[in-house]
Amino acid sequence: MFKSPSKNLVAWLQAGPMMLVFAAFFLLPLCFVVMVSFWDYNEYEMIPGFTTRGYYESFEGCVAQLPGLCTILKTYLETIKLCFLTWAFTLVIGFSVAYFLAFHIKSKSMQIGLSLLCTIPFWTSNVIRMIAWIPLLGRNGLVNSGLMHMGVIDKPLDWLLFSEFAVVLSLVHLFTFFMVVPIFNSLIRIDKRLIEAAYDAGATGWQTLWNVVIPLAKPGIVIGSIFVITIVMGDFITIGVMGGQQLAAAGKIIEVRLNALQFPAAAANAVILLVITFLIISALSKLVDIRKEL
Amino acid sequence: MREGRPKSFYILALVFTLYVLFLYGPMFAIFTLSFQGPDGGLTFPMNGLSLHWFFKLFEGTGIVDIGAAFTRSIKLGLVVMIVTVVLSVLAGMAFRKKFAGSAVLFYTAIASLIVPSIITSLGIALEFRLIDDSVHHFGGSWGENWTTGMGLFSSGLGAHLTWTLPFGLLIMFAIFNRFDATLEEAARDLGASPWQTFRFVVLPIILPSVVGIGLFGFTLSWDELARSSQAIGAVNTLPLELQGLTTTVTKPDIYALGTLTSAVSFLAIFGALFIMNLLQRRQSRHGSDAGKGVM
Numbered sequence: 001m002f003k004s005p006s007k008n009l010v011a012w013l014q015a016g017p018m019m020l021v022f023a024a025f026f027l028l029p030l031c032f033v034v035m036v037s038f039w040d041y042n043e044y045e046m047i048p049g050f051t052t053r054g055y056y057e058s059f060e061g062c063v064a065q066l067p068g069l070c071t072i073l074k075t076y077l078e079t080i081k082l083c084f085l086t087w088a089f090t091l092v093i094g095f096s097v098a099y100f101l102a103f104h105i106k107s108k109s110m111q112i113g114l115s116l117l118c119t120i121p122f123w124t125s126n127v128i129r130m131i132a133w134i135p136l137l138g139r140n141g142l143v144n145s146g147l148m149h150m151g152v153i154d155k156p157l158d159w160l161l162f163s164e165f166a167v168v169l170s171l172v173h174l175f176t177f178f179m180v181v182p183i184f185n186s187l188i189r190i191d192k193r194l195i196e197a198a199y200d201a202g203a204t205g206w207q208t209l210w211n212v213v214i215p216l217a218k219p220g221i222v223i224g225s226i227f228v229i230t231i232v233m234g235d236f237i238t239i240g241v242m243g244g245q246q247l248a249a250a251g252k253i254i255e256v257r258l259n260a261l262q263f264p265a266a267a268a269n270a271v272i273l274l275v276i277t278f279l280i281i282s283a284l285s286k287l288v289d290i291r292k293e294l
Numbered sequence: 295m296r297e298g299r300p301k302s303f304y305i306l307a308l309v310f311t312l313y314v315l316f317l318y319g320p321m322f323a324i325f326t327l328s329f330q331g332p333d334g335g336l337t338f339p340m341n342g343l344s345l346h347w348f349f350k351l352f353e354g355t356g357i358v359d360i361g362a363a364f365t366r367s368i369k370l371g372l373v374v375m376i377v378t379v380v381l382s383v384l385a386g387m388a389f390r391k392k393f394a395g396s397a398v399l400f401y402t403a404i405a406s407l408i409v410p411s412i413i414t415s416l417g418i419a420l421e422f423r424l425i426d427d428s429v430h431h432f433g434g435s436w437g438e439n440w441t442t443g444m445g446l447f448s449s450g451l452g453a454h455l456t457w458t459l460p461f462g463l464l465i466m467f468a469i470f471n472r473f474d475a476t477l478e479e480a481a482r483d484l485g486a487s488p489w490q491t492f493r494f495v496v497l498p499i500i501l502p503s504v505v506g507i508g509l510f511g512f513t514l515s516w517d518e519l520a521r522s523s524q525a526i527g528a529v530n531t532l533p534l535e536l537q538g539l540t541t542t543v544t545k546p547d548i549y550a551l552g553t554l555t556s557a558v559s560f561l562a563i564f565g566a567l568f569i570m571n572l573l574q575r576r577q578s579r580h581g582s583d584a585g586k587g588v589m
Binding site: 007008010011012014015017018019021022024025026027028029030031032033036093096097099100101104114116117118120121123124125126127128129130131132133134135136138140141142145173176205226227230231233234235236237241245251254255258263266267270273274277281 | 300302303306307309310313314316317318319320321323324327335336337338377380381382384385387388389391393394395396398399402403405406408409410411412413414416417418419420421423424449452453455456459463509510513514516517519520523524533536537540541548549552555556559560562563567
C-alpha cells in the first residue's frame with residue numbers, strides 16, 4: 001500500500017510538526033504522569049524513587065471499611081452517576097435535535113443556518129455559560145421569584161443552584177453539542193429510501209425509528225457518547241463552579257491534591273482516572289470503527 | 295416523503311426551539327444584566343441602565359488586572375490559531391498519501407481529544423517541573439539564575455495545541471473526504487509543480503474550511519480553561535481570572551466581564567463566517583466547477 005520512499009518522506013515532513021507537538025505536550029507528559037505516580041513526596045517536594053504510596057493512600061480504608069464504601073469509591077460512584085445522567089439527557093436531546101435537522105429540514109441553507117445556531121455557543125466561553133445560570137436559578141433568580149409569584153412555593157428553592165441539579169443542567173447545556181454533531185453526521189448519510197421502504201412495508205413511525213434509524217445512527221451515538229462520558233469523567237470545573245465547590249468528583253480529587261502540591265498523589269489519581277476512562281472507551285469503541293465515520 | 299408535514303415535525307420543531315432557547319436564554323440574561331445601573335444586583339429586575347460595571351471593570355477596583363489578562367489571552371489565541379492552521383493543513387496533506395505511521399498520529403490526536411484535560415494539564419506541569427529541576431541540578435551557574443521554563447508561550451501554548459490540533463485535523467479529514475482529486479491530477483497534467491498545484495488549485499478550494507480551522511483555533515484557545523489550569527505558569531489567562539471570580543461573585547461586574555469576553559468570541563465567529571461566505575461567493579462567481587468538491 002505504501003508508495004515510494006520519497007513520497008513517504010514528504011508525508012513525514014508534513015505530518016512531523018503535528019506529531020512533534022503531540023509528542024512533547026501530550027505523549028511525554030502522560031509518561032511523566034505515570035512515572036511520577038510511583039514517586040514519594042513530602043510537604044513541599046516530590047522525591048524520585050519507586051513507591052506505591054500514591055495509590056495506596058488513594059484506596060486507604062477501602063478493604064477495612066467493607067461492606068461500607070471508602071471515599072474514592074464513593075467519589076467514583078458519584079461521578080459515574082453524574083456521567084450517566086448527563087449522558088442520558090444529552091443523548092435524548094442531541095438525537096432529537098440531530099433528527100430534526102437531518103430529516104425535517106429540507107433546504108440546505110436552512111440546515112446550515114440552524115446547525116450554526118447550535119454551534120455558536122460551543123465557540124463561546126464555558127465559564128460564562130455556567131455563570132449565566134446564576135440570574136435564573138439563584139435564590140432571588142427568575143425561576144424562584146416566578147414560582148413564588150405564582151404561589152407554587154412560599155420560600156425560594158435552595159437546590160436550584162450550587163447543587164447536583166445545577167451541575168447536570170450545566171453539563172447538558174454545555175455538551176449536548178458533542179452528541180448533535182456525530183449523530184447528525186450519521187443520520188445525514190442514511191439513504192432516505194430505506195425509511196420509505198420501512199413505511200411501505202407497514203412499519204409504524206416508532207418501529208422505523210427503533211429498527212431502521214437508530215441502528216444506522218449507532219456510530220454517531222457511540223462517538224457522541226464517548227465524548228460526553230470522557231468529558232464528564234474528567235470534569236472538575238463545571239462540577240466545581242455549579243456544585244459550589246461542595247461536590248466530590250474524580251477530577252476534583254486530582255485538583256485538590258494539586259492544590260496541596262502533592263504531585264505524586266495527584267498523578268496516581270490521574271492514572272486511576274485514565275484507566276477507568278480507557279476501559280469505558282474501549283468498551284464503547286468495540287461497537288464502532290471511528291476512522292470510517294469521518 | 296409523506297404528503298404535508300408529519301406530526302413528528304411539529305413536535306421536533308418545538309423541541310428544537312426549546313433547545314435553542316435553552317442554549318441562548320441564560321447567555322442573553324447575563325448580557326442584559328451587565329448593563330445594570332450602579333445600584334443593580336446580580337438578578338433581575340434591572341435597576342436602571344448604565345455602562346457602570348464596564349467602567350468599573352477597567353478601573354480595576356477590587357477586581358484583578360483584567361486588561362493584562364485580556365491582552366495575554368488575545369495574543370495566545372492568535373498564536374494558537376496560526377500554529378493550528380499551519381500544522382493542520384500540513385498534516386491533512388500528509389494523510390492523503392497513506393504514509394507509514396499515519397495510524398499512530400491519528401490515534402494520538404483522538405486520544406489527545408478525549409483524555410481528560412486535567413490529566414494532560416498535570417502532565418505538562420510535571421514535565422516542566424522536571425525540566426526546571428534538571429536545569430537547577432545540571433545547569434551550573436547558569437542554572438542558578440533559571441526560574442522556570444513554564445510560561446504562556448511554552449507550556450501554555452503546548453497545552454492549548456493538544457486541544458485545538460485534533461479539531462484542526464478532523465476538519466482537514468472532512469475537507470479531503472469530499473475533495474475531488476482529479477482537479478490536482480489535471481493541474482499536474484498541465485505541468486504544475488507540487489507547490490503550484492497546492493497554491494493555485496488545492497488551497498483556493500479548501501480556503502473557506504481553513505478559515506473554519508482558524509476559528510476553532512482561536513475560540514477554543516480564547517475560552518480554554520481545564521488544560522490551562524495547571525500548565526500556564528505564573529500568569530493567568532482571562533478564563534482563569536473569570537473562574538477565580540465565580541467564587542466571590544457579588545456584583546454585576548462579573549457579568550460585564552462575561553459580556554466583554556463573549557463579544558470577542560462573537561467578533562471572531564462572525565468575522566470568520568463573513569470571510570468564509572466571501573470566499574465561497576468568490577469561488578462560485580469565478581464560474582468554474584472547482585467549488586463543487588467542497589462542503
